[in-house]
Amino acid sequence: MKKNTLLKRLWFFGIVVMGSIIGILSRSSLIQIPEFFSLYTGDTIWAFTAYYLIAFLFPKMKAKYRFLSAISFSVFIELSQLLKYEWLESLREFKIVGLMIGYGFKWSDLLCYLVGCLLALGIDLLFKLSEKQAILGNDIHLQDL
Numbered sequence: 419m420k421k422n423t424l425l426k427r428l429w430f431f432g433i434v435v436m437g438s439i440i441g442i443l444s445r446s447s448l449i450q451i452p453e454f455f456s457l458y459t460g461d462t463i464w465a466f467t468a469y470y471l472i473a474f475l476f477p478k479m480k481a482k483y484r485f486l487s488a489i490s491f492s493v494f495i496e497l498s499q500l501l502k503y504e505w506l507e508s509l510r511e512f513k514i515v516g517l518m519i520g521y522g523f524k525w526s527d528l529l530c531y532l533v534g535c536l537l538a539l540g541i542d543l544l545f546k547l548s549e550k551q552a553i554l555g556n557d558i559h560l561q562d563l
Contacts, residue, residue, distance in 0.1 A: 423477050430474035437467030445517060460517075461527045465492045465534030473542065481546065485539045492531035499523040 441463040443449055444456060451459070469488035472479070479487075498506075499520045510516045520527070 426477045427474055430470050430477065433470040434467055434474055437463050437470060441467060442517065458526070458530050461530035462534040462537070465489070465531035466538045467534075468492055469535050469538035469542070481539055481542045484542065485535055488538065489531060489535045492535065493528060495519055496523060496527050496531065 441460050444451065444459040444463065465488060468491055469484055472484050472487045472491070476484070500523045510519065510521055
């Protein structure tokens with residue numbers, strides 16, 4: 419594995435760990451945050467973290483495909499909350515599983531996922547842009563990102 423790819427994977431892994439911590443804290447009683455943020459931060463950070471988990475697993479994947487993968491995965495997980503199979507409901511009783519796959523479908527979660535994935539995409543593109551500028555100079559096109 420190239421050194422550059424290893425560094426990217428470490429960076430992406432760090433973001434996944436931080437996103438997981440922030441997401442869990444946003445749903446805990448350890449910190450007090452305004453109600454609006456406590457309602458929507460967890461789902462937004464969840465999708466943001468999903469984006470960077472995909473980036474960690476596939477570091478050479480283009481940003482637009484990371485975005486499409488993360489938003490598709492997030493929507494799939496949200497739609498799976500409409501399923502009320504007994505075995506699935508019993509899995510949700512475990513706190514960590516419940517936080518990962520959710521408890522009940524909400525339309526607002528889909529918007530949070532979109533915001534989280536767009537935020538992750540924006541940050542990813544900014545880093546790619548700065549990386550390419552350092553290597554290539556100013557001759558950069560969006561389709562290269």
